[in-house]
Amino acid sequence: MAEMLLASLSPAARDEIQRLLYGPCEPSFVSALHKALADGARPDASAAGTGRGEHLLRRLGALGEVLPPGHDPFSDPARLAAAHAWTAVADPPLCLAALVHHVLCLGSMAHLSDEPDRLAPEMAALRAGQAKGVYLITEAGQANSHLATRTRAVFDPVGGGFVLHTPDPLAAKFASAGTLDVPQTGVVLARLFTGETDRGVFAFVVPLTHDEGLLPGIEVSSPIGLGALPLDYVQVRFHHVRVPYAHWLSDGARIGGDGTFHDPAGSHELRLQRTLRVGQGLWASMPAIAAATSRQSAVQAVNYARQRRTQGRLAPGVPLLSYRAQQRVVLGALADAFALTCAAHGAREVWTQSLSAPTQAEGGEAMSFTPWAAVSRPLAAYKAVAVRMAARITADCQHRCGVSGHLDVNRLAAYRGFHHAFDAAGGDSQLILYDIGRALVEQGPVAAEPDPPPVDPPVTSPRWWPTVLRRHQEELTRRLARRRDADAATPFDVWNPLLEEAGLLGETYATRLVAQDLARTLEETRDRTLAQALAPLAALHGVTSAHRWAGPLLTLGTLRPQNVEALPAVAERLCDAVLPHLPLLTEAFAHPDDIAAAPLAATDYNAALEATLTWTRGETA
Numbered sequence: 001m002a003e004m005l006l007a008s009l010s011p012a013a014r015d016e017i018q019r020l021l022y023g024p025c026e027p028s029f030v031s032a033l034h035k036a037l038a039d040g041a042r043p044d045a046s047a048a049g050t051g052r053g054e055h056l057l058r059r060l061g062a063l064g065e066v067l068p069p070g071h072d073p074f075s076d077p078a079r080l081a082a083a084h085a086w087t088a089v090a091d092p093p094l095c096l097a098a099l100v101h102h103v104l105c106l107g108s109m110a111h112l113s114d115e116p117d118r119l120a121p122e123m124a125a126l127r128a129g130q131a132k133g134v135y136l137i138t139e140a141g142q143a144n145s146h147l148a149t150r151t152r153a154v155f156d157p158v159g160g161g162f163v164l165h166t167p168d169p170l171a172a173k174f175a176s177a178g179t180l181d182v183p184q185t186g187v188v189l190a191r192l193f194t195g196e197t198d199r200g201v202f203a204f205v206v207p208l209t210h211d212e213g214l215l216p217g218i219e220v221s222s223p224i225g226l227g228a229l230p231l232d233y234v235q236v237r238f239h240h241v242r243v244p245y246a247h248w249l250s251d252g253a254r255i256g257g258d259g260t261f262h263d264p265a266g267s268h269e270l271r272l273q274r275t276l277r278v279g280q281g282l283w284a285s286m287p288a289i290a291a292a293t294s295r296q297s298a299v300q301a302v303n304y305a306r307q308r309r310t311q312g313r314l315a316p317g318v319p320l321l322s323y324r325a326q327q328r329v330v331l332g333a334l335a336d337a338f339a340l341t342c343a344a345h346g347a348r349e350v351w352t353q354s355l356s357a358p359t360q361a362e363g364g365e366a367m368s369f370t371p372w373a374a375v376s377r378p379l380a381a382y383k384a385v386a387v388r389m390a391a392r393i394t395a396d397c398q399h400r401c402g403v404s405g406h407l408d409v410n411r412l413a414a415y416r417g418f419h420h421a422f423d424a425a426g427g428d429s430q431l432i433l434y435d436i437g438r439a440l441v442e443q444g445p446v447a448a449e450p451d452p453p454p455v456d457p458p459v460t461s462p463r464w465w466p467t468v469l470r471r472h473q474e475e476l477t478r479r480l481a482r483r484r485d486a487d488a489a490t491p492f493d494v495w496n497p498l499l500e501e502a503g504l505l506g507e508t509y510a511t512r513l514v515a516q517d518l519a520r521t522l523e524e525t526r527d528r529t530l531a532q533a534l535a536p537l538a539a540l541h542g543v544t545s546a547h548r549w550a551g552p553l554l555t556l557g558t559l560r561p562q563n564v565e566a567l568p569a570v571a572e573r574l575c576d577a578v579l580p581h582l583p584l585l586t587e588a589f590a591h592p593d594d595i596a597a598a599p600l601a602a603t604d605y606n607a608a609l610e611a612t613l614t615w616t617r618g619e620t621a
Helices: 002-008 011-022 027-041 052-066 077-090 092-112 116-128 268-307 324-356 377-400 402-406 412-422 429-443 464-484 491-524 528-548 550-555 561-589 605-611
Strands: 132-136 152-155 162-165 173-175 184-194 197-210 218-220 234-238 241-243
Touching: 002 561, 011 027, 011 324, 011 528, 011 561, 027 052, 027 077, 052 077, 052 092, 052 116, 052 132, 077 092, 077 268, 077 324, 092 116, 092 132, 092 184, 092 197, 092 268, 092 412, 116 184, 116 197, 132 173, 162 184, 162 197, 197 241, 197 268, 268 324, 268 377, 268 402, 268 412, 268 561, 268 605, 324 377, 324 491, 324 528, 324 561, 377 402, 377 412, 377 429, 377 491, 402 412, 429 464, 429 491, 464 491, 464 528, 464 550, 491 528, 528 550, 528 561, 550 561
Parallel strands: 132 184, 152 184
Antiparallel strands: 152 162, 162 241, 173 234, 184 197, 218 234
8 A cells, every 4th residue: 555655665765755855854843843734724723713813823833833942043944944845735825924924034133133132022922923024125116126125214313223214105015914913023124324325225123013903103005915825915104113223134234323334245235135135045945845835736636647537438437647648747747846856955055055154245246137146046046946847837737637626625726826926926036037047148158067978868867957958058148148249238228138038048047956956866865766766757857848948949959859859758658667656656745634635635535525515405395
């Protein structure tokens, strides 16, 4: 039986699966996380009469209890990512609230304050779930508002603090700050002024609400609906709100007693990069979140395809999974989910190295469309590619499950909505890819490999797809460089007609990161049984991805027509190789029933769905 397969593996193999899914997290942490989320989801978890806000705080507090002790949520990146990944599977809106709460709000306080002890009460309240954290960065009235923040924080040399003010309606902040029945603490990005001098964008800790509603000077709009992520979105304005000096997250900047201002960043652009660097925690966690929801989506789609009998005239009564068209999609989704799982490790390693490196006062990339790629090119790329892959995977799984895929109880619609919304949230993915592509062209050709292989690896090798992407990136970079240098003009005139190709170059770079992580993971897998199960899955990701990229690859000559024409047959052979390992793969990739809580994940889907229903019968004569 499938549920016995993991137990029958060697302890070394089970340890490898544990590391694959959750990195260095201890099994005891995963058990505690499971309990925290399952207990919070029970119908009796929220006492009668408890409002939505209080229930949300209770769940945020339960998550806080399983994170590492202390106020710094970044002290254990693996736990942070795993906690939010499981939360996304259990409750996507809660995941977004938790990311804002733990990563952006609490993370800003822990890493940007020069005197975090003076913020201990606020940080303790967030950690315990006694207040909800809100991050207020986006301004509603203009595109790329991150690069031109207009909310003002004016230093008051007499009072010693700051006065926070929204200068006009276009500078109103858009945020999930409409939970007015509980205390909320905001981290607000504002432009600091001393006198009439602009000192750049900093973060400030600002209480927004208490138990009885809004605090003085805080104004919120009526709710703004967002069905894909149903949280309490509003616009927020500030009317001369006083902020204590200790609530300025100064990140090394100082205002002397004589009003002299000093900032180690040295420029407004670098100051913005430093203020926004806490966003790396969100980007580094997003591949783990995308991987978890994608694994669960793929497991459910495979489960449905195995159980669902089709009455098509070709072969009445056979399961959907017997059809090649269904295999290529749902097994391809499983392969892509595996690739995202490997990318989660790559992103976490990049972020961990960043956390251990000293903060640089100088350097960084020049900003163009967004600040995100300048803050961290690889982590911004991981975020962009992860949410897009997950949105496609969940959409494909939803489509292949028919009407069942659209039922709310099966959660595929929620997973898809979460990742579609995150394409714009947390840094707009398209703008990130534009910026990465432009930066790669300015940087020049890709550095040569120390020992390049004499010929391409075979198409069934995990190294084949990264090799193809490298060649494609090199050629696209050269092509864009030639077009950029065709005539001298303003930067807008140069890049305006090249943006789509620059975005494709950025996407190639991001996709290559995932492909390299996948190949590396497979090479490092030691258990033979596990390697045999994962190898065809890894190759299937590369083959199906190449087929999806056929247009650009053929256009630049990266692949020849005969190469592309052969890919579907290779994919079918790889599907045949994956099928015998499906029971092990789906058991390993599935989340517990009380976390996923979807009939599509059940052994008998029809019975599980019926168990969620109540019936009403009309009276008979």
